[in-house]
C-alpha cells in the first residue's frame with residue numbers, strides 16, 4: 192500500500208502552529224523530508240530551527256507522523272523558551288509534549304530491521320583468503336587473513352596466503368589451487 196505523506200510546507204505550517212500553541216514568540220521553523228535518514232524518525236536542529244523527517248519510516252507508520260513532528264517541534268520550542276542548558280528529553284520538553292496531547296515517548300516503535308541493509312552491505316567482506324601452511328599443506332579458507340599457529344602441524348606463521356573476491360566463484364578458484372600453485376604465485 193502506498194501512502195501519500197503530507198508535503199513539507201504543510202508540516203511546516205503545523206509545526207509553526209504547535210510553536211504558537213506553546214506561546215513561543217518566534218514560530219519560524221523549517222521542515223524537510225530527508226530520505227537519507229535510516230532508523231531515525233526525525234531530528235531537530237535547534238539553532239537553525241529546522242526539522243528533518245524520515246519519509247521511509249513514516250511512510251510505513253503515517254499515524255505516528257503527528258507524534259514525531261510534535262516531538263521535534265517540542266525540542267525547538269524548549270530551546271527557544273528555556274535555552275540550551277536543559278535536558279533534551281527532560282521536564283521542559285515533556286511538559287510541551289503533554290500540552291500538545293502526546294505522551295512524551297523518546298523512541299518510536301516503527302519496525303526498522305529491514306532499513307539497515309545499506310549499513311550491513313558496507314560492512315560485508317570483499318575478499319576471502321586461502322591460507323596454506325608451507326610445512327604441512329594445511330588449508331584454511333578465511334574471511335580475513337589470520338596468522339598464528341597452524342592447526343595441522345602447529346608451526347607458527349609459516350603460511351602462504353592467496354586472496355580472491357568473496358563470491359562462490361572466488362572460493363572455488365581458491366579451492367582448486369594446489370600448494371605448488373600457491374608457492375609459484377609467491378615466487
Ligand SMILES: [Zn+2]
Pocket residue numbers: 262266279280297
Ligand atoms: Zn528527541
Ligand SMILES: [Zn+2]
Pocket residue numbers: 324325326327328329341342343344345346
Ligand atoms: Zn602446518
